[in-house]
Amino acid sequence: MxxxxxxxxxxxxxxxxxxxxxxxxxxxxxxxxxxxxxxxxxxxxxxxxxxxxxxxxxxxxxxxxxxxxxxxxxxxxxxxxxxxxxxxxxxxxxxxxxxxxxxxxxxxxxxxxxxxxxxxxxxxxxxxxxxxxxxxxxxxxxxxxxxxNNLDLAKEVFHYRITDEILWNDWDPIGINDSAPRDEYQGYVPQIFSAIKNGESAKEISKRLLKIEIEQMGLPGNKKSCFRIANKLLKLIKNE
Known part of the structure; x- marks a missing residue:
């Protein structure tokens, strides 16, 4: 570039x-x-x-x-x-x-x-x-x-990027965003973004994040952190 x-x-x-x-x-x-x-x-x-x-x-x-x-x-x-x-x-x-x-x-x-x-x-x-x-x-x-000239498309592009940024910078359950490759959590972005678009609540999105932490990452899971991240995502993306 x-x-x-x-x-x-x-x-x-x-x-x-x-x-x-x-x-x-x-x-x-x-x-x-x-x-x-x-x-x-x-x-x-x-x-x-x-x-x-x-x-x-x-x-x-x-x-x-x-x-x-x-x-x-x-x-x-x-x-x-x-x-x-x-x-x-x-x-x-x-x-x-x-x-x-x-x-x-x-x-x-x-x-x-x-x-x-x-x-x-x-x-x-x-x-x-x-x-x-x-x-x-x-x-x-x-x-x-x-x-x-297509605000809906522009919002979707930006909101997808916001989801990616929040999962990387704020969620980061493994604690590696200062050392690991940038794409570490990008595989989880589509399902979380789809959940937001489909109108899931903060509680539902939080459960998805927690499930990823426990079942896919082998971590004990942090309910409080997951709920905070879910709320931040909805605040930035759904609060038009």
Whole structure:
């Protein structure tokens, strides 16, 4: 991907990437990127944590005020590194608020810089191991340009990816997401995603996860963790 496209330095390509994302999914896309970077930041500012909560709760109108909080943090912590990380958080807050369609929106090119900023952070933090994975998220909608005009298809593509991300980053019953191959849990994604689409409850999805832990992984199983993951999946995917 990156051999063909200079995502890190080409803002015009960043524009092409961003403009192909349906407006309704832009905050979740930005939040997913920011969350993946967060795992490699030593001290994530509370202002950024609060922004991600706004994105996940879909109370996107609050992002305007949160941008101000992040900007204030930036001004008060001039020595914070990586500097591009705070800029990424600011851009994410902007596109989140803009997605509401409210008046007095932020500059409409805010999202164009997200791909470049994200890969600059990867370079600065030497995150070569996850660079390809993050690039995949950045280009999620770019690969199929018809998706912009088909919101249902776009949602399905994104929600499938969200399911995969949550199983890998949050469920991770074996505790290997910092060392094992990225596809370790991907074989379980289709059945969990289908269960969500079919309207199963958090309790039912939790039972599926628990069954996988016990019967397929040979683990004792963690009911509390499985229920938490099931609730998070439904919150992000079904809470339209």
């Amino acid at each position: 990156e051999a063909k496209y200079d995502i890190e330095n080409d803002i015009e390509f960043g524009k092409e990437i961003f403009e192909n994302i349906p407006n309704e999914l832009r905050p979740l896309w930005g939040g997913l990127i920011l969350s993946k970077i967060n795992k490699h930041i030593k001290s994530v500012p509370k202002e950024v944590v609060d922004l991600l909560e706004i994105v996940e709760a879909k109370t996107w109108q609050k992002a305007h005020e949160q941008f101000t909080a992040i900007r204030k943090f930036n001004l008060n912590h001039q020595d914070y590194k990586p500097k591009n990380y705070i800029s990424l958080a600011e851009k994410t807050a902007k596109i989140t608020f803009n997605s509401t369609g409210a008046l007095a929106q932020f500059d409409n090119d805010s999202g164009w810089q997200i791909p470049s900023l994200t890969l600059k952070i990867c370079s600065e933090l030497k995150l070569e191991k996850i660079r390809e994975e993050i690039t995949s998220v950045l280009l999620m909608f770019h690969r199929n340009k018809k998706i912009k």
